[in-house]
Amino acid sequence: xxxxxxxxxxxxxxxxxxxxxxxxxxxxxxxxxxxxxxxxxxxxxxxxxxxxxxxxxxxxxxxxxxxxxxxxxxxxxxxxxxxxxxxxxxxxxxxxxxxxxxxxxxxxxxxxxxxxxxxxxxxxxxxxxxxxxxxxxxxxxxxxxxxxxxxxxxxxxxxxxxxxxxxxxxxxxxxxxxxxxxxxxxxxxxxxxxxxxxxxxxxxxxxxxxxxxxxxxxxxxxxxxxxxxxxxxxxxxxxxxxxxxxxxxxxxxxxxxxxxxxxxxxxxxxxxxxxxxxxxxxxxxxxxxxxxxxxxxxxxxxxxxxxxxxxxxxxxxxxxxxxxxxxxxxxxxxxxxxxxxxxxxxxxxxxxxxxxxxxxxxxxxxxxxxxxxxxxxxxxxxxxxxxxxxxxxxxxxxxxxx
Amino acid sequence: xxxxxxxxxxxxxxxxxxxxxxxxxxxxxxxxxxxxxxxxxxxxxxxxxxxxxxxxxxxxxxxxxxxxxxxxxxxxxxxxxxxxxxxxxxxxxxxxxxxxxxxxxxxxxxxxxxxxxxxxxxxxxxxxxxxxxxxxxxxxxxxxxxxxxxxxxxxxxxxxxxxxxxxxxxxxxxxxxxxxxxxxxxxxxxxxxxxxxxxxxxxxxxxxxxxxxxxxxxxxxxxxxxxxxxxxxxxxxxxxxxxxxxxxxxxxxxxxxxxxxxxxxxxxxxxxxxxxxxxxxxxxxxxxxxxxxxxxxxxxxxxxxxxxxxxxxxxxxxxxxxxxxxxxxxxxxxxxxxxxxxxxxxxxxxxxxxxxxxxxxxxxxxxxxxxxxxxxxxxxxxxxxxxxxxxxxxxxxxxxxx
Numbered sequence: 153x154x155x156x157x158x159x160x161x162x163x164x165x166x167x168x169x170x171x172x173x174x175x176x177x178x179x180x181x182x183x184x185x186x187x188x189x190x191x192x193x194x195x196x197x198x199x200x201x202x203x204x205x206x207x208x209x210x211x212x213x214x215x216x217x218x219x220x221x222x223x224x225x226x227x228x229x230x231x232x233x234x235x236x237x238x239x240x241x242x243x244x245x246x247x248x249x250x251x252x253x254x255x256x257x258x259x260x261x262x263x264x265x266x267x268x269x270x271x272x273x274x275x276x277x278x279x280x281x282x283x284x285x286x287x288x289x290x291x292x293x294x295x296x297x298x299x300x301x302x303x304x305x306x307x308x309x310x311x312x313x314x315x316x317x318x319x320x321x322x323x324x325x326x327x328x329x330x331x332x333x334x335x336x337x338x339x340x341x342x343x344x345x346x347x348x349x350x351x352x353x354x355x356x357x358x359x360x361x362x363x364x365x366x367x368x369x370x371x372x373x374x375x376x377x378x379x380x381x382x383x384x385x386x387x388x389x390x391x392x393x394x395x396x397x398x399x400x401x402x403x404x405x406x407x408x409x410x411x412x413x414x415x416x417x418x419x420x421x422x423x424x425x426x427x428x429x430x431x432x433x434x435x436x437x438x439x440x441x442x443x444x445x446x447x448x449x450x451x452x453x454x455x456x457x458x459x460x461x462x463x464x465x466x467x468x469x470x471x472x473x474x475x476x477x478x479x480x481x482x483x484x485x486x487x488x489x490x491x492x493x494x495x496x497x498x499x500x501x502x503x504x505x506x507x508x509x510x511x512x513x514x515x516x517x518x519x520x521x522x523x524x525x526x527x528x529x530x531x532x533x534x535x536x537x538x539x540x541x542x543x544x545x546x547x548x549x550x551x552x553x554x
Numbered sequence: 555x556x557x558x559x560x561x562x563x564x565x566x567x568x569x570x571x572x573x574x575x576x577x578x579x580x581x582x583x584x585x586x587x588x589x590x591x592x593x594x595x596x597x598x599x600x601x602x603x604x605x606x607x608x609x610x611x612x613x614x615x616x617x618x619x620x621x622x623x624x625x626x627x628x629x630x631x632x633x634x635x636x637x638x639x640x641x642x643x644x645x646x647x648x649x650x651x652x653x654x655x656x657x658x659x660x661x662x663x664x665x666x667x668x669x670x671x672x673x674x675x676x677x678x679x680x681x682x683x684x685x686x687x688x689x690x691x692x693x694x695x696x697x698x699x700x701x702x703x704x705x706x707x708x709x710x711x712x713x714x715x716x717x718x719x720x721x722x723x724x725x726x727x728x729x730x731x732x733x734x735x736x737x738x739x740x741x742x743x744x745x746x747x748x749x750x751x752x753x754x755x756x757x758x759x760x761x762x763x764x765x766x767x768x769x770x771x772x773x774x775x776x777x778x779x780x781x782x783x784x785x786x787x788x789x790x791x792x793x794x795x796x797x798x799x800x801x802x803x804x805x806x807x808x809x810x811x812x813x814x815x816x817x818x819x820x821x822x823x824x825x826x827x828x829x830x831x832x833x834x835x836x837x838x839x840x841x842x843x844x845x846x847x848x849x850x851x852x853x854x855x856x857x858x859x860x861x862x863x864x865x866x867x868x869x870x871x872x873x874x875x876x877x878x879x880x881x882x883x884x885x886x887x888x889x890x891x892x893x894x895x896x897x898x899x900x901x902x903x904x905x906x907x908x909x910x911x912x913x914x915x916x917x918x919x920x921x922x923x924x925x926x927x928x929x930x931x932x933x934x935x936x937x938x939x940x941x942x943x944x945x946x947x948x949x950x951x952x953x954x955x956x
Contacts, residue, residue: 176741180760194923196745201920203804226777226806228736230747244804246737246849248748259803289921297926304952305760306928309851312753313922317742335630335648339578340719343598345632346650351714358582358707375628401661402605402646404628447648449711478907505880505948518603519691520715521596524699526708546907550706
């Protein structure tokens with residue numbers, strides 16, 4: 153199965169999670185489950201855009217002209233009197249325009265006269281100048297943020313303005329992950345004999361966090377059917393369950409068999425990608441999404457980016473899979489086989505603003521060390537010729553660095 | 555002062571923060587204060603890349619040939635015997651090559667014979683095929699991750715492989731932030747008269763979090779010198795202090811004066827940018843970085859992106875300011891004045907992989923509602939003509955969405 157149908161298999165089986173209310177201080181990188189509407193007009197009053205003097209535009213038509221200063225309006229206060237003919241009031245940026253005034257003369261075109269009792273306006277000011285009308289940016293009831301919006305700092309500014317002290321957002325997906333293999337030892341241990349460290353446990357947890365979901369590590373299980381079955385049953389209690397290793401053609405690769413015994417139905421089994429071919433996607437009756445990823449660290453990364461990440465967005469109502477970006481290749485990529493291929497690349501913006509992808513010197517799917525500095529995968533269709541310096545290639549960004 | 559000299563003023567005054575050890579599970583988005591070296595070779599033993607049979611390449615030179623199966627090597631275990639002439643051992647991906655074997659015949663070119671007691675190898679296999687030599691990806695002592703690397707999931711995989719259960723990383727910057735202005739009320743309150751909600755407090759906190767630093771809100775202070783001074787003195791106790799509002803030309807704009815009374819020396823005062831001109835950068839004797847940003851929400855955003863964000867990276871040893879990317883404009887941008895200008899844009903990747911920037915319908919620097927969906931600022935030099943549909947424009951990405 154190629155990538156696009158596999159992604160459709162995943163997205164077609166996703167129901168957005170339930171929602172919950174969170175305070176605006178805890179809303180970063182959550183996804184709105186319902187729109188946010190403005191409760192009042194914004195700005196809530198006619199407002200000065202500049203520091204200067206509120207005036208009647210008729211009075212300053214024949215500038216220069218001198219007006220009597222009858223008060224000062226600081227931000228936060230309403231004027232207590234109406235501006236009469238021949239009068240001006242000192243006003244600050246953001247302050248409310250007094251009744252009677254219809255323009256603001258910015259401070260740069262004013263001169264204090266008679267110890268501040270009057271002000272000389274040196275240029276005429278048209279009607280409405282430097283005034284933002286009440287409701288100019290939004291009206292009470294306007295939708296300020298649509299449902300399914302990912303909340304970043306930009307949207308937090310909007311929500312705060314709209315009075316949304318609490319936001320109704322999708323629950324964060326809870327993602328259990330389990331590494332399998334008798335060869336795995338903890339990071340803190342020194343491998344002996346044929347052992348290696350369990351890097352997938354930590355990399356997967358941080359891939360899940362970067363996708364704005366909550367990882368729950370179920371640790372490591374050896375190549376033992378009963379122990380594996382117990383751990384899988386635990387994992388199936390979460391929204392999503394990721395298991396790495398044990399899905400290849402080896403004599404001890406019984407993860408698929410035990411998953412099926414636990415009631416997982418497979419919808420994707422083997423993908424036409426390199427690395428990552430053995431990747432499996434399945435579901436349970438109660439709707440748990442199950443991803444069995446290869447044990448090779450880079451293969452697991454590819455499987456995560458291609459299937460798991462879109463699933464985690466989809467669980468929060470964001471089911472659009474962004475297309476890869478085009479980048480300029482700084483280096484070479486080998487011709488591909490009959491499978492779509494993924495190559496770890498570092499990505500930079502050059503001084504001309506172009507996006508440049510540099511292939512990492514990488515020893516293949518079993519080489520986690522070569523992932524240092526990887527910002528994404530260059531991806532090339534099956535049966536592509538080799539790519540050389542300066543070619544434009546597709547890049548899937550991990551989207552992790554700021 | 556234009557942007558580049560202002561950024562140099564900031565970066566030239568930055569000392570990286572101290573470092574601390576964190577467990578690998580807590581290292582996401584921290585920055586390494588020292589390199590991570592591999593403690594052992596990786597892989598730590600000669601390893602099979604495929605499921606199949608470990609063989610002697612001499613034995614299969616004249617394939618097809620039938621070999622005696624003398625054992626099975628699961629991942630995690632070393633063979634207990636040497637492979638002799640005419641023998642094969644079943645081996646799984648990731649398992650250790652037994653002594654005597656020098657190639658792996660993948661399972662697809664093998665056939666079980668005599669109930670598994672022998673195996674027929676249908677193709678010849680060259681010396682070394684499907685074996686990753688011990689140390690092929692990294693040698694003990696090799697630097698796997700350089701100092702000053704931002705840790706993402708890619709680097710976590712590397713660190714785990716290198717045995718770095720703890721990592722020495724820079725302390726996260728602690729950033730106090732304070733909003734000033736008598737007009738500000740809490741998000742949960744309904745503004746009356748000339749009041750508006752304090753959106754900067756929440757937006758700044760999340761900009762700081764997105765920059766991998768820890769915000770500490772000092773709340774809001776009115777336009778009162780004594781109260782302001784007390785809050786500023788509190789703010790100067792942090793690594794970085796951001797204050798919004800009160801820096802324009804209004805009668806109540808005494809933030810700069812009080813900052814100076816509190817011992818802040820200014821190095822940037824007014825920038826040739828729009829919006830955001832009044833932005834101030836200063837330092838105290840004890841090294842606190844002080845940023846006074848305009849109260850207008852979009853101006854504060856610009857000041858943050860232009861000066862504060864590079865400072866927060868610099869405090870963690872990452873002092874490279876990435877250049878803007880080039881994007882294709884979907885819409886129009888007005889001609890600029892004699893200042894570099896910033897326009898909020900949403901950014902998408904189109905089906906051709908091109909990056910497209912769409913200007914938001916935005917009411918100017920006082921319009922936070924127009925920031926909904928902003929992924930960055932299109933930025934244009936002073937005295938630029940208007941830009942139209944299809945033009946290539948520079949975009950500073952906030953880098954927040956995945």
